[in-house]
Amino acid sequence: MKKFGKIFKYLIPYKGTVGLIIGLNILGAFFSVFTLAMVIPFLNVLFDQIPAVTSTVPFSLSVNSILHNFNYFISSIKVSQGITYALVFMCTFVVIMTFFKNLFTYLSLYYMAPFRNGVVRDIRNKMYRKVLELPLGYYSEERKGDIISKITNDVNELEVSIMRSMEMFFRDPILVIVYMVVLLIMSPQLTLFVFVLLPVAGLLIGRIGKNLRKHSFKGQRRLGFLLSTLEETLGGLRIIKAFNAEEKMIQRFESTNSFYTRILVKVNRRRDLASPLSEFLGVAVVVILMWYGGKMVLKGDGSLTAASLIGYLVIFSQIITPAKSFSQAYFNVLKGMASADRIDAVIEADNPIKEKDDARVVEQFGEKIEYRNVCFKYQDEPVLRNVSLTIEKGKTVALVGQSGSGKSTFVDLLPRFYDATEGEILVDGVDIKDFSIKSLRGLMGNVNQEPILFNDTFYNNIAFGLPNATIGSVMAAAKVANAHDFIEASPNGYYTNIGDRGGKLSGGQRQRVSIARAILKNPPIMILDEATSALDTESERLVQEALENLMKNRTSIVIAHRLSTVKNADLICVLQDGEIVERGKHDELIGLGGIYSKLYNLQR
Structure with a gap:
C-alpha cells in the first residue's frame, strides 16, 4: 500500500470530490443490485412460484422484511390485475432501477473528469515549479531530454495508466463488495465457497504483474535517453552535418529506440494478459459454482431454489466484469508507478540552496x-x-x-x-x-x-x-x-x-x-x-x-x-x-x- 501513497497524496486537495464520487458509485451499485436481483421474483412470477402473501409486516432494512412486503405487493397485483400485469410491473420496475443505476454512474464519471485531469494538471505545475526551483548544479548531472521526458511522457503515462484507472478503483471495488454482500445474504454456504476460489485466482493474476513496474521504469528511462538524443541532434545539427556524422547519430538513435521497443513489448504482453486471464478464471469459477449450486438445488432441502440459483449466478456473473476491469486497472497502475517514481525523483529532489524562514529583503546596494x-x-x-x-x-x-x-x-x-x-x-x-x-x-x-x-x-x-x-x-x-x-x-x-x-x-x-x-x-x-x-x-x-x-x-x-x-x-x-x-x-x-x-x- 505504501507505493500507492505516491499517487494518493495528490488526491488530498480533491478529497471532497473523491467522497462525492464514491457516494455516487455506492448509489449506482445499490440500484444495479436491485436490477439484477429482480431476476428471482421475475422467474417466480413467470413460473407462478410466489406463495400467496395476504398481509404485510412492519418495514425494516432486512432482507426478510423487504422480500415479504414485495411478495405481498406482487401477490396483490396478481389477484387484482392478473399475472400478465404483474410481469409488466416487474419489467417497468427493472427499467426504472436501470435508469437510476446509469444516472448515478454517469454522475460519478461527470465529476471524475475534472478530478482526474485536475490532478494531472497539478502534477505538471508542481514539476515545472520544481524545475525552476532546483539549482543549476542539478542540471549538470541530468540529461535535458530525460527531464523533458519526465514532465511530458511520464506525466502523460501517469494520466493514461493511473488516473484513467481511478474511476475503476472508485467504482469496481464498490460493485464487487455490494454484490458479494448480496450473495452472502442469498446463500452463505455458496458464497463461502466463492471466498475460497477467488483468492486463488487473485494470486495467479498478482504473480503476472510482479515485474511490470520494474520493466516500465526501464522503458521510461530509455525513453528519456531517446529524447536526449533527439534534443542533442536538434541542437547540434550544424556540427553533425559538417562532420558527416549522420550515420553515427542514426545508429545511436535506432539502437536506443530498438531497446525501448523491446521493453515496451514485454510490458504490453504482461499487461494485456490481465484481462483474458481474469475473464477465464471468472468463467471457471462460475462453472464450479453451477456444479456446486446445482447439487444444493437437487438436494431439495430448501436451502437454495432453482430461481435463487439462477439469480445468484446472474449477480455473480456481474462480478466478473468489474473484477476484470479492476485487475486491468491494477496492472495499469503498476505500469504507471514507474512513471510516478521518475516524477517523484524530480519533485522530491533536494534543493541545497536553502532560504531562511526569517530571510531579510534587501532593497538596495549601499557599500x-x-x-x-x-x-x-x-x-x-x-x-x-x-x-x-x-x-x-x-x-x-x-x-x-x-x-x-x-x-x-x-x-x-x-x-x-x-x-x-x-x-x-x-x-x-x-x-x-x-x-x-x-x-x-x-x-x-x-x-x-x-x-x-x-x-x-x-x-x-x-x-x-x-x-x-x-x-x-x-x-x-x-x-x-x-x-x-x-x-x-x-x-x-x-x-x-x-x-x-x-x-x-x-x-x-x-x-x-x-x-x-x-x-x-x-x-x-x-x-x-x-x-x-x-x-x-x-x-x-x-x-x-x-x-x-x-x-x-x-x-x-x-x-x-x-x-x-x-x-x-x-x-x-x-x-x-x-x-x-x-x-x-x-x-x-x-x-x-x-x-x-x-x-x-x-x-x-
Whole structure:
C-alpha cells in the first residue's frame, strides 16, 4: 500500500470530490443490485412460484422484511390485475432501477473528469515549479531530454495508466463488495465457497504483474535517453552535418529506440494478459459454482431454489466484469508507478540552496561586496580555493584567466546559483544567505557570453521579468544598447518574433537585445560573462559601447576573454586553478610581467 501513497497524496486537495464520487458509485451499485436481483421474483412470477402473501409486516432494512412486503405487493397485483400485469410491473420496475443505476454512474464519471485531469494538471505545475526551483548544479548531472521526458511522457503515462484507472478503483471495488454482500445474504454456504476460489485466482493474476513496474521504469528511462538524443541532434545539427556524422547519430538513435521497443513489448504482453486471464478464471469459477449450486438445488432441502440459483449466478456473473476491469486497472497502475517514481525523483529532489524562514529583503546596494575565504567544490573537485576580494560600490572589477580557472563559478556564487562550500559572501556586511533569494537576485543583472533569448517578440524579450514595462521604457533601453535601429527596421518593429533562441538575429544583435534587457531592469550590480568574446569586430564595437553605457554608475563584475576590453577596469583579478594570483590595474599588472602580462602580449 505504501507505493500507492505516491499517487494518493495528490488526491488530498480533491478529497471532497473523491467522497462525492464514491457516494455516487455506492448509489449506482445499490440500484444495479436491485436490477439484477429482480431476476428471482421475475422467474417466480413467470413460473407462478410466489406463495400467496395476504398481509404485510412492519418495514425494516432486512432482507426478510423487504422480500415479504414485495411478495405481498406482487401477490396483490396478481389477484387484482392478473399475472400478465404483474410481469409488466416487474419489467417497468427493472427499467426504472436501470435508469437510476446509469444516472448515478454517469454522475460519478461527470465529476471524475475534472478530478482526474485536475490532478494531472497539478502534477505538471508542481514539476515545472520544481524545475525552476532546483539549482543549476542539478542540471549538470541530468540529461535535458530525460527531464523533458519526465514532465511530458511520464506525466502523460501517469494520466493514461493511473488516473484513467481511478474511476475503476472508485467504482469496481464498490460493485464487487455490494454484490458479494448480496450473495452472502442469498446463500452463505455458496458464497463461502466463492471466498475460497477467488483468492486463488487473485494470486495467479498478482504473480503476472510482479515485474511490470520494474520493466516500465526501464522503458521510461530509455525513453528519456531517446529524447536526449533527439534534443542533442536538434541542437547540434550544424556540427553533425559538417562532420558527416549522420550515420553515427542514426545508429545511436535506432539502437536506443530498438531497446525501448523491446521493453515496451514485454510490458504490453504482461499487461494485456490481465484481462483474458481474469475473464477465464471468472468463467471457471462460475462453472464450479453451477456444479456446486446445482447439487444444493437437487438436494431439495430448501436451502437454495432453482430461481435463487439462477439469480445468484446472474449477480455473480456481474462480478466478473468489474473484477476484470479492476485487475486491468491494477496492472495499469503498476505500469504507471514507474512513471510516478521518475516524477517523484524530480519533485522530491533536494534543493541545497536553502532560504531562511526569517530571510531579510534587501532593497538596495549601499557599500560593497565581500568574498571572505570562499571555497567551492564540485563533486569533491576544488574549483575555488580560499578566495577573498572586496568590490566597492560603483567600481568595475574584471576577472581574467584561462578556461577552467573558476571565473564563472566566482560570479555564480553571488546570486546563489550555487552556495560556497566554505567561507562567506557579504553584501553591505550581511551574509547573502541571510537575504531572500528573490530580493538578492533583484539587485543584479546578467549578460552572458551566449545570449539567452526566448521564442517571442523583441518587446517581451527586453521586458522579460518586468510585467509593468512600457513600450517607451523598452525603446529607451534598446537605444542605450544600440539595438533600437535594427529592431525598428524589422517587419513588425518591437513586436517582431525573433525565433527560437533568437535564431533570426545575428550574434551581435542577440547580445544587444540581452543588454537592453539588463538596462531596462536597471540593477545596481551587473555581471557580464565574456559578453563580447564571440563577436566580429564591428559587432564587438557596438556591443562594447552598449556595455559601457550599461556599466555607467553601476558596480560591475566582468569576466573577460579579450583583455583589451577591460583595460580601464578599476581592478583586474587574475584567476589560476581557483585562486586569485594577481590583482591590480592594467598598467600595474603589465609592469609585474606575470601571468596577466603574458596573456595580454599573446592577444596583441
